[in-house]
Amino acid sequence: MPELPEVETIARGVHERVRGDRIVEAWFSSSPEPFKTPVSTQAKNLAGRAVVAVHRTGKHIVCELGPLPEPARKRDRRSSAGPGESSSMAPDAQWIVHLGMTGRLLVTTPDAPVAAHTHARLTLKSGRELRFVDPRRFGRLAYRDLRLDKGFSSPGADPLTISAAEFASLFRGRKLAIKAALLNQSLLAGVGNIYADESLFHAGVRPRRRAGRLTRAELERLRLALREVLEHAIRLGGSSVSDYVDADGAHGFFQLEHCVYQRTGLPCRRCGTPIRRILIGGRGTHYCPQCQS
DNA sequence: CATTTCACCTGGTGGC
DNA sequence: TGCCACCAGGTGAAAT
Numbered sequence: 001m002p003e004l005p006e007v008e009t010i011a012r013g014v015h016e017r018v019r020g021d022r023i024v025e026a027w028f029s030s031s032p033e034p035f036k037t038p039v040s041t042q043a044k045n046l047a048g049r050a051v052v053a054v055h056r057t058g059k060h061i062v063c064e065l066g067p068l069p070e071p072a073r074k075r076d077r078r079s080s081a082g083p084g085e086s087s088s089m090a091p092d093a094q095w096i097v098h099l100g101m102t103g104r105l106l107v108t109t110p111d112a113p114v115a116a117h118t119h120a121r122l123t124l125k126s127g128r129e130l131r132f133v134d135p136r137r138f139g140r141l142a143y144r145d146l147r148l149d150k151g152f153s154s155p156g157a158d159p160l161t162i163s164a165a166e167f168a169s170l171f172r173g174r175k176l177a178i179k180a181a182l183l184n185q186s187l188l189a190g191v192g193n194i195y196a197d198e199s200l201f202h203a204g205v206r207p208r209r210r211a212g213r214l215t216r217a218e219l220e221r222l223r224l225a226l227r228e229v230l231e232h233a234i235r236l237g238g239s240s241v242s243d244y245v246d247a248d249g250a251h252g253f254f255q256l257e258h259c260v261y262q263r264t265g266l267p268c269r270r271c272g273t274p275i276r277r278i279l280i281g282g283r284g285t286h287y288c289p290q291c292q293s
Numbered sequence: 294c295a296t297t298t299c300a301c302c303t304g305g306t307g308g309c
Numbered sequence: 310t311g312c313c314a315c316c317a318g319g320t321g322a323a324a325t
Contacts, residue, residue: 137301243305
């Protein structure tokens with residue numbers, strides 16, 4: 001489900017709602033583990049930590065967590081005592097959430113009905129819960145101790161800030177289809193099927209073109225189209241194609257702006273030609289045969 | 294190494 | 310109503 005704009009929307013929502021709150025208890029389902037870090041490790045290490053900040057890297061949601069309080073210590077001379085508001089504390093751990101195709105990360109009241117396929121529930125000091133729900137279980141949850149590991153980072157470049165030169169160099173000499181290249185997360189982090197198709201439409205580039213054969217001008221049109229499309233989608237809260245919702249359960253509106261994605265057979269919004277669907281790398285790919293050459 | 298294919302899952306939709 | 314084939318926002322391992 002979630003690509004860069006949806007993940008960004010969720011990360012912002014979770015950040016606004018739970019920053020400064022504290023994880024009191026962590027519960028994980030015991031069904032076949034959709035987890036990267038064993039649940040016992042996650043449960044043990046998450047409990048007690050403050051949520052310092054939540055942000056997005058590629059399609060990953062990264063929760064920055066403050067250090068565990070040290071109960072068996074003599075009173076800190078000037079412990080900032082107040083429970084909660086510890087957002088100034090330097091994080092020393094991370095909880096990393098990847099939503100896969102159908103994952104949701106929700107902030108709920110404790111009495112909210114527990115949806116089917118709920119795999120994690122973090123009880124917060126405020127009484128609310130942070131819940132991870134994922135029917136298909138393609139999502140992944142991981143815990144990182146920043147005293148032992150570096151903070152999470154994605155191999156791919158950020159499509160919102162990449163320079164023209166760097167963007168062009170990603171595709172130089174590559175023989176695969178530009179559509180497939182856009183989906184490769186180690187080149188660009190965060191682009192998925194919807195925004196690959198939409199940006200290729202706005203750039204006027206056929207998805208089957210070999211990545212290394214695009215002209216300088218086409219690459220620049222593509223870089224700018226991608227950035228525009230992603231920023232526009234973030235402003236509209238993402239695309240709710242079937243069941244995507246943000247941290248509050250609200251859906252996005254960018255699906256109303258789609259020009260090609262899942263519009264097979266419908267007239268192109270620009271020229272009226274029926275939109276075509278083909279397969280590239282096993283993924284449904286939509287384009288206008290007239291506008292994209 | 295670069296590229297392609299396929300398995301991993303559940304659920305919704307549309308044809309018969 | 311049921312059954313079945315096909316499709317879905319993503320990855321990562323295996324094959325080519």
